[in-house]
Amino acid sequence: MKDNVCLDKDTEPPDEETEPPGKDPCLSSIPPIISASSSVTLTSLLFPDSKKNHRTGPRHEHSGARFTISPRSEAFRKKFFPEVSISDWNDWHWQLGNRIRTREMLSRILRLSKSELGALLNRRTPLPVSVTPYYAGLLDADNPLQALRRTVIPVESECMHARGEDDDPLNEEKDSPVPGLVHRYPDRVLFLVTDFCSTYCRYCTRSRMVGKRSEDCLSRGNWEPALRYIEKNAQIRDVLLSGGDPLTLSNHRLEWLLSRLRRISHVELIRIGTKVPVVLPQRITPALTRMLKRYHPLWMSIHFTHPDELTPETRHACGRLADAGIPLGSQTVLLAGVNDDVEIMKRLVHGLLQLRVKPYYLYQCDPISGSFHFRTPVQTGLDIIRGLRGHTTGYAVPTYVIDAPGGGGKIPLLPEYVAGREGDSLILTNYEGKAFRYPDCGGSGAGN
Numbered sequence: 001m002k003d004n005v006c007l008d009k010d011t012e013p014p015d016e017e018t019e020p021p022g023k024d025p026c027l028s029s030i031p032p033i034i035s036a037s038s039s040v041t042l043t044s045l046l047f048p049d050s051k052k053n054h055r056t057g058p059r060h061e062h063s064g065a066r067f068t069i070s071p072r073s074e075a076f077r078k079k080f081f082p083e084v085s086i087s088d089w090n091d092w093h094w095q096l097g098n099r100i101r102t103r104e105m106l107s108r109i110l111r112l113s114k115s116e117l118g119a120l121l122n123r124r125t126p127l128p129v130s131v132t133p134y135y136a137g138l139l140d141a142d143n144p145l146q147a148l149r150r151t152v153i154p155v156e157s158e159c160m161h162a163r164g165e166d167d168d169p170l171n172e173e174k175d176s177p178v179p180g181l182v183h184r185y186p187d188r189v190l191f192l193v194t195d196f197c198s199t200y201c202r203y204c205t206r207s208r209m210v211g212k213r214s215e216d217c218l219s220r221g222n223w224e225p226a227l228r229y230i231e232k233n234a235q236i237r238d239v240l241l242s243g244g245d246p247l248t249l250s251n252h253r254l255e256w257l258l259s260r261l262r263r264i265s266h267v268e269l270i271r272i273g274t275k276v277p278v279v280l281p282q283r284i285t286p287a288l289t290r291m292l293k294r295y296h297p298l299w300m301s302i303h304f305t306h307p308d309e310l311t312p313e314t315r316h317a318c319g320r321l322a323d324a325g326i327p328l329g330s331q332t333v334l335l336a337g338v339n340d341d342v343e344i345m346k347r348l349v350h351g352l353l354q355l356r357v358k359p360y361y362l363y364q365c366d367p368i369s370g371s372f373h374f375r376t377p378v379q380t381g382l383d384i385i386r387g388l389r390g391h392t393t394g395y396a397v398p399t400y401v402i403d404a405p406g407g408g409g410k411i412p413l414l415p416e417y418v419a420g421r422e423g424d425s426l427i428l429t430n431y432e433g434k435a436f437r438y439p440d441c442g443g444s445g446a447g448n
């Protein structure tokens with residue numbers, strides 16, 4: 001296999017307005033690394049399009065120099081992209097145009113383990129590989145077991161298929177009346193508006209379709225059948241935009257979609273599911289939040305995984321969204337060796353509240369193909385909830401759910417707090433394990 005073969009089947013961002021000009025980085029020939037004393041800079045060799053993949057002009061708004069850059073990101077930028085200005089670094093178009101997608105590029109930034117190299121060579125991984133330069137700066141170069149690194153760099157286990165795993169474990173295709181729409185619950189739909197993500201999570205439930213230009217997940221301009229379905233079904237009051245990541249769409253395209261949905265009188269609520277504030281926080285520009293504000297009530301579910309993601313950049317992005325009046329919730333997938341620990345989860349949920357993000361769901365990892373190394377026993381999730389409930393602010397405690405394989409929907413799980421019944425009394429245990437008796441003998445509620 002060629003050294004710089006691109007692992008990302010979806011080599012284009014989803015929309016011509018977000019695509020910076022220049023060659024596809026995957027197809028670029030990357031010369032061998034040279035000594036730092038050479039007159040040719042390291043960046044231009046490692047990331048030959050890092051300066052080209054940038055567009056200026058009237059439609060090109062970005063966070064620019066006014067956006068936060070943390071000391072860690074700044075050190076990473078200086079080391080690997082010294083020719084790139086802070087303003088360009090903070091430009092989400094630049095970040096998208098310079099995603100790290102090849103084994104060659106990864107190996108310059110990370111000391112790849114045998115298992116990571118094996119997976120990158122194998123190419124049987126169901127998902128493309130892509131990491132924004134910003135998020136790559138959060139990865140530990142020397143430790144393949146670092147939590148964030150495990151979530152975005154494939155390992156050989158990803159190529160294995162364990163018992164009970166499936167490419168579509170939630171059977172979304174069964175509940176898809178038109179391409180790109182999942183209608184499982186009566187009053188709400190999941191609208192898969194793009195198959196593109198800036199950074200691909202190795203445990204993605206939709207790895208069968210994201211980054212693949214799949215028929216089941218809509219690509220640009222192909223939203224009409226789904227919109228018509230929503231228009232015709234008056235019981236749909238809630239539309240969740242997902243994918244792929246809807247916030248990788250341009251403002252123009254996203255606004256077209258939001259305005260179109262807002263014209264449907266029975267659609268009360270629009271939600272956006274995204275990981276962009278975590279992996280591409282520079283995308284949360286003032287122009288984006290000004291536009292989103294026009295489509296309230298608009299809620300946002302942000303995909304956080306680990307407290308190391310709570311950076312100054314992400315804080316800035318979430319602050320902009322919260323200031324725009326968008327209620328923010330976090331959806332976290334429980335992952336072995338990443339966040340399957342009460343103290344890690346406590347740091348995450350405490351940090352989220354400070355960012356004005358409510359920890360909303362803790363998901364048991366879906367049994368997608370190649371996910372065995374990520375999945376924990378259900379008891380681990382129950383123990384985490386028990387370690388949070390009563391031990392911290394109630395707002396900080398997410399609902400732990402299993403999305404039932406086969407398409408049964410989300411089923412909440414709670415540790416057992418009811419110890420039994422004695423006569424008319426319910427015996428309950430509190431967060432400290434102490435037993436309490438509740439007189440469960442209320443009347444009819446008539447009052448006399």
Ligand code: SF4
Pocket residue numbers: 196197199200201203204205206207210243244245274275303
């Ligand atoms: S951001 Fe969401 S859709 Fe994209 S790869 Fe991650 S889990 Fe999948």
